[in-house]
Amino acid sequence: MSSKRQNLYPLFLTIFLLLVLGSFASPRKSIRSRRPCKELVFYFHDIIYNGKNFKNATAAIVGAPAWGNHTILANNNHFGNIVVFDDPITLDNNLHSPPVGRAQGFYIYDKKEIFTAWLGFSFVFNSTAHKGSINFAGADPLMNKTRDISVIGGTGDFFMTRGVATIMTDSFEGEVYFRLRVDIKFYECW
Amino acid sequence: MSSKRQNLYPLFLTIFLLLVLGSFASPRKSIRSRRPCKELVFYFHDIIYNGKNFKNATAAIVGAPAWGNHTILANNNHFGNIVVFDDPITLDNNLHSPPVGRAQGFYIYDKKEIFTAWLGFSFVFNSTAHKGSINFAGADPLMNKTRDISVIGGTGDFFMTRGVATIMTDSFEGEVYFRLRVDIKFYECW
Amino acid sequence: MSSKRQNLYPLFLTIFLLLVLGSFASPRKSIRSRRPCKELVFYFHDIIYNGKNFKNATAAIVGAPAWGNHTILANNNHFGNIVVFDDPITLDNNLHSPPVGRAQGFYIYDKKEIFTAWLGFSFVFNSTAHKGSINFAGADPLMNKTRDISVIGGTGDFFMTRGVATIMTDSFEGEVYFRLRVDIKFYECW
Numbered sequence: 316m317s318s319k320r321q322n323l324y325p326l327f328l329t330i331f332l333l334l335v336l337g338s339f340a341s342p343r344k345s346i347r348s349r350r351p352c353k354e355l356v357f358y359f360h361d362i363i364y365n366g367k368n369f370k371n372a373t374a375a376i377v378g379a380p381a382w383g384n385h386t387i388l389a390n391n392n393h394f395g396n397i398v399v400f401d402d403p404i405t406l407d408n409n410l411h412s413p414p415v416g417r418a419q420g421f422y423i424y425d426k427k428e429i430f431t432a433w434l435g436f437s438f439v440f441n442s443t444a445h446k447g448s449i450n451f452a453g454a455d456p457l458m459n460k461t462r463d464i465s466v467i468g469g470t471g472d473f474f475m476t477r478g479v480a481t482i483m484t485d486s487f488e489g490e491v492y493f494r495l496r497v498d499i500k501f502y503e504c505w
Numbered sequence: 506m507s508s509k510r511q512n513l514y515p516l517f518l519t520i521f522l523l524l525v526l527g528s529f530a531s532p533r534k535s536i537r538s539r540r541p542c543k544e545l546v547f548y549f550h551d552i553i554y555n556g557k558n559f560k561n562a563t564a565a566i567v568g569a570p571a572w573g574n575h576t577i578l579a580n581n582n583h584f585g586n587i588v589v590f591d592d593p594i595t596l597d598n599n600l601h602s603p604p605v606g607r608a609q610g611f612y613i614y615d616k617k618e619i620f621t622a623w624l625g626f627s628f629v630f631n632s633t634a635h636k637g638s639i640n641f642a643g644a645d646p647l648m649n650k651t652r653d654i655s656v657i658g659g660t661g662d663f664f665m666t667r668g669v670a671t672i673m674t675d676s677f678e679g680e681v682y683f684r685l686r687v688d689i690k691f692y693e694c695w
Numbered sequence: 696m697s698s699k700r701q702n703l704y705p706l707f708l709t710i711f712l713l714l715v716l717g718s719f720a721s722p723r724k725s726i727r728s729r730r731p732c733k734e735l736v737f738y739f740h741d742i743i744y745n746g747k748n749f750k751n752a753t754a755a756i757v758g759a760p761a762w763g764n765h766t767i768l769a770n771n772n773h774f775g776n777i778v779v780f781d782d783p784i785t786l787d788n789n790l791h792s793p794p795v796g797r798a799q800g801f802y803i804y805d806k807k808e809i810f811t812a813w814l815g816f817s818f819v820f821n822s823t824a825h826k827g828s829i830n831f832a833g834a835d836p837l838m839n840k841t842r843d844i845s846v847i848g849g850t851g852d853f854f855m856t857r858g859v860a861t862i863m864t865d866s867f868e869g870e871v872y873f874r875l876r877v878d879i880k881f882y883e884c885w
Contacts, residue, residue: 324515328708345537347725349885366571377568377585377613378757378777381746381765385571395757395779397568399585399623401616419615419644420623423757425799426781433779433800435625435815437644450643450655452847453830454799454817465830465848467642468655470669475692479850502855502885505539505692518708535727556761567758567775567803575761587758589775589813591806609805609834610813625815627834640833640845657832658845660859665882695729695882 345475345505352504353476357438358485359402359418360410360494363388368491374400378423388490392431393424404438408485408494416440422455431456434464440472447471449499451480466499477503535665535695542694543666547628548675549592549608550600550684553578558681564590568613578680582621583614594628598675598684606630612645621646624654630662637661639689641670656689667693725855725885732884733856737818738865739782739798740790740874743768748871754780758803768870772811773804784818788865788874796820802835811836814844820852827851829879831860846879857883 346352364372366386376385378397383389389396399421403414420436431454438449448471453464466478478501487493536542554562556576566575568587573579579586589611593604610626621644628639638661643654656668668691677683726732744752746766756765758777763769769776779801783794800816811834818829828851833844846858858881867873 324704328515328519345539349725364571372617375570375585377570377587378779379765380755380757380779381744385569394781395755397587397757397777397779399568399570399587399613399615401584401621417616419621421613421615423779423801425779425801426797427752431781431799433815433817435623435642437623439644439646448644448653450657452642452657452815452832453850454819454828456819463828463850465850467657467830467832467847468667468669470643470653470655474669475667477848477855479848479854514704535729554761562807565760565775567760567777575759587777589758589760589777589803589805591774591811607806609811611803611805625813625832627813629834629836638834638843640847642832642847657847658857658859660833660843660845664859665857 345503347503349502351478351500351502353478353501355499355501357404357406357415357497357499358408358494359404359497360492361398361400361402362492363398363490365491373402374398377421388424391427392429394427396424398422398424400436404440408496410492410494415442415444420451429456430458445472447473449473449476455482457484466501473501475503475505476501535693537693539692541668541690541692543668543691545689545691547594547596547605547687547689548598548684549594549687550682551588551590551592552682553588553680555681563592564588567611578614581617582619584617586614588612588614590626594630598686600682600684605632605634610641619646620648635662637663639663639666645672647674656691663691665693665695666691725883727883729882731858731880731882733858733881735879735881737784737786737795737877737879738788738874739784739877740872741778741780741782742872743778743870745871753782754778757801768804771807772809774807776804778802778804780816784820788876790872790874795822795824800831809836810838825852827853829853829856835862837864846881853881855883855885856881 362373364375377399380395402418404416405412417439422432422434424432434455435452450468452467455462462482469476481498483496485494485496552563554565567589570585592608594606595602607629612622612624624645625642640658642657645652652672659666671688673686675684675686742753744755757779760775782798784796785792797819802812802814804812814835815832830848832847835842842862849856861878863876865874865876
């Protein structure tokens with residue numbers, strides 16, 4: 316009988332320690348892992364104001380180098396142009412699909428020799444599917460097929476998220492319209 | 506006697522394993538939780554240069570769309586205006602209270618149809634109460650009563666922090682002065 | 696015999712629990728600690744376009760206050776000037792050393808009374824030593840000997856990193872050339 320009781324010790328101990336382990340694990344409600352905890356794909360559509368398309372334009376040149384102006388993108392690979400945008404976000408690659416949110420922020424062309432830019436912007440959602448914002452920053456060497464930028468934070472449904480967004484130029488027409496595909500991989504979810 | 510010694514095994518084991526658990530837990534000195542680990546409320550005060558108020562101005566228009574200039578905020582909801590600021594931070598809503606730091610950075614009006622902006626700025630402190638900086642980025646749909654942006658990092662007393670800041674327009678006078686209330690909730694503290 | 700088997704229980708239990716512990720610890724491959732998990736030191740070199748040095752220039756004024764222009768940095772401590780840059784990164788303080796990457800982004804002078812700026816930029820690497828990007832944001836009170844800004848994210852070799860970068864003005868010549876030393880300390884590595 317006494318021997319039988321002793322046999323149960325390891326079992327009780329195991330249960331106790333698993334409970335302890337559980338309590339250590341539980342305050343960390345957020346997830347951090349190398350496998351994305353969430354993934355989203357969107358398209359957004361940029362129509363740059365060129366002096367003639369005010370009604371349709373979603374973006375405008377607001378900074379330029381000494382050799383540029385605010386109506387036409389500057390020579391030397393647009394080096395020095397700052398563009399502000401408020402672009403519709405869609406779920407597919409059709410400009411005329413119902414927008415699910417807005418991509419708002421700016422890019423700066425930052426190199427004389429080739430096209431490359433720096434991006435600071437947010438995805439802003441206010442629908443039944445998504446409420447809140449995702450904030451992005453990073454270099455966009457836009458001649459590369461894919462470019463990675465950082466998801467630096469989020470609010471609402473995207474509270475405190477971090478991750479990496481892969482951008483692809485899906486299509487463009489001259490220097491007025493271009494469409495970007497963004498594959499957002501979150502590695503920190505809350 | 507031998508049976509008595511056996512009884513102590515589970516106890517030793519428990520102590521040993523708790524030590525192991527402790528060593529796993531201790532390298533993680535930082536806190537991550539859904540309840541704020543720190544909360545701060547500040548006000549800051551923006552006085553935009555309008556051609557006549559250089560001495561008092563804390564902000565200036567430095568980018569504009571083709572239809573704008575650098576002295577008056579542009580038509581179409583200021584779409585395209587970039588404003589740089591160095592605003593006093595106060596603990597209450599009085600512009601003339603002793604500043605406890607400076608809010609420094611920029612905002613860009615980024616939509617034709619309504620007032621909305623994108624913010625990139627820092628709170629810079631150098632007093633006995635706070636030393637260091639808090640860095641912010643995010644969309645500011647400024648017609649909404651409250652807007653959430655991201656705390657993307659910090660230095661000094663705010664080393665490596667992350668969080669969410671809720672912004673409210675506390676007051677404004679015409680298009681020259683406005684005062685923002687910022688409720689900063691940190692969810693990652695170190 | 697029965698007594699001998701019982702003696703092994705604690706051992707099995709220990710092994711089992713260490714395995715459990717291991718499985719709890721392993722999904723968290725990322726490191727977070729107060730001691731840097733990685734440290735890197737670089738220099739970068741900024742040559743501002745002044746109307747005469749187009750070939751060598753790596754930066755250009757692209758925003759200015761009402762009292763400024765895009766060729767000469769403005770009065771009042773350059774308050775309101777936005778400068779876009781694509782600067783070579785080197786391992787030592789020699790402008791002519793082979794660049795190991797590019798520092799790309801912008802700074803904005805943001806105070807009337809003294810020199811101070813706000814920075815948003817990336818280090819972009821594409822060599823055998825480093826591939827990927829590091830994204831930075833923060834206030835740069837450039838009259839201070841050292842200034843701390845935030846590492847807000849990274850991609851490639853710097854996937855999901857966070858940290859603090861300490862900037863020092865290593866040298867400058869008039870208002871055209873300056874060289875910064877950046878000591879990057881990562882506190883979150885993946």
